Amino acid sequence: MVRLMASKVRLYVDQPLGEGQTVPLAKEQAHYLFGVMRLQTGAVISLFNGRDGEWDGEVIEAGKRGGVLACREQSRPLQMPPDLWLLFAPIKKARTDFIVEKAAEMGAARIVPVLTDFTNSERVRVDRLQAHAIEAAEQCGGTYVPEVGEPVKLERLLADWPEDRQMMFCDEALVGAGEVLRGAMAGKWAILIGPEGGFSEAERARLGKLPFAHAVSLGPRILRADTAAVAAMTVWQQVLGDW
Numbered sequence: 701m702v703r704l705m706a707s708k709v710r711l712y713v714d715q716p717l718g719e720g721q722t723v724p725l726a727k728e729q730a731h732y733l734f735g736v737m738r739l740q741t742g743a744v745i746s747l748f749n750g751r752d753g754e755w756d757g758e759v760i761e762a763g764k765r766g767g768v769l770a771c772r773e774q775s776r777p778l779q780m781p782p783d784l785w786l787l788f789a790p791i792k793k794a795r796t797d798f799i800v801e802k803a804a805e806m807g808a809a810r811i812v813p814v815l816t817d818f819t820n821s822e823r824v825r826v827d828r829l830q831a832h833a834i835e836a837a838e839q840c841g842g843t844y845v846p847e848v849g850e851p852v853k854l855e856r857l858l859a860d861w862p863e864d865r866q867m868m869f870c871d872e873a874l875v876g877a878g879e880v881l882r883g884a885m886a887g888k889w890a891i892l893i894g895p896e897g898g899f900s901e902a903e904r905a906r907l908g909k910l911p912f913a914h915a916v917s918l919g920p921r922i923l924r925a926d927t928a929a930v931a932a933m934t935v936w937q938q939v940l941g942d943w
């Protein structure tokens with residue numbers, strides 16, 4: 701079999717991918733591939749759906765309003781990230797988008813907006829955030845797309861907390877993140893980042909009593925929430941993740 705040359709274009713699709721599978725394109729996808737990227741019948745792109753790895757997909761029909769791709773062969777298997785959740789209090793729109801994009805690039809398995817006492821931006825469009833996570837995966841070569849969960853109140857999140865998951869709770873604590881993580885076991889973890897106003901005293905007290913919540917410092921300077929999310933994921937990935 702002639703090995704198809706993989707093009708640089710990567711496309712996320714919803715449909716199953718596999719030997720002999722055809723993938724019908726939506727209007728926007730056809731516009732992108734044939735209008736913007738100027739691909740024609742016979743071109744090969746990389747397809748992924750977050751479940752079946754990455755596949756070479758050949759354009760077999762190209763039109764203005766649609767088209768069809770055919771799966772040819774798998775170019776990469778599915779690569780799951782570590783089981784790390786990023787829990788963050790939503791902030792301004794562009795900065796929230798940034799957090800989701802960076803979390804997907806850096807290898808979060810799940811991203812959940814959390815409503816805390818001082819969260820002042822409660823309107824979160826999960827569909828928009830999910831689209832950002834997909835775009836980030838397309839761009840960074842990921843074969844997995846983290847799910848963006850519905851916003852949840854911190855109280856509810858803690859009440860339903862799975863007992864086998866540890867939490868790195870980012871706050872002005874005395875103990876540095878690296879120090880806490882170096883003595884910890886890899887496995888199921890979550891990172892919790894507060895809003896612009898930080899956590900309330902009641903939340904700190906509640907979190908302080910939970911055996912799975914480890915308060916960690918990200919250094920002596922107060923970071924913006926979006927910087928803190930990237931910094932916390934970096935430290936976690938370096939010590940317990942897949943870097």
Ligand code: SAM
Binds near residue numbers: 869872919922923925
């Ligand atoms: N005025 C708030 C305060 O003093 O808590 C600042 C909150 S900060 C802008 C937003 C979030 O980023 C915090 O709730 C925390 O989760 C995280 N963060 C920022 N700097 C941090 C640091 N040096 N150590 C640990 N977490 C930090």
